[in-house]
Amino acid sequence: MIKYLRILLVLCAFCAGGISEACAGASDSDSEAAIRSVLQQQQTAWNRGDVKEFLNGYWHSPELTFSGSGGTTRGWDDVLARYQKNYPDTAAMGKLEFSDLQFRFLAEDAALVLGKWHLKREKDELGGVFTLVWKKFPEGWRIIHDHTSLAVGQK
DSSP states (O other): OHHHHHHHHHHHHHHHHHHHHHHHHHHHHHHHHHHHHHHHHHHHHHHOHHHHGGGBOOOOOOOOOOEETEEESSSSOOOOOOOHHHSSSSHHEEEEEEEEEEEEEEEEEEEEEOOOOOOOSSOOOEEEEEEEEEEEETTEEEEEEEEEEEEEOOO
């Protein structure tokens, strides 16, 4: 009888682990969809020339960080100022497209997203790669760190 109870306990533990993994997979899938939605909202805001709306995808905090070729900018207000300086009008902003997104969930409330960006403007085209660190807050997923690089010669 004890032997059968042990087998039953092992099977229960195995099944619970499988259910737990399935639930985690569903959670990751829901989180991926939520992050994709934020990125789509950012792309839409950018393409209509709305930098402040674009920045709604970022953590509105003095602890937000953005790293690029010009170094690291700290704080939501300074990141906004950086974007406004580098992209003063819709001609400078052009049309933005994200692609090749790769998701790695680090915890229930943390994710790493890699991808490519492409900016098509009347005068030129630019492109590169990014690494975004995301955190899930009560209001939803937000970028807490962005490292964006320009890929020379990439379109």
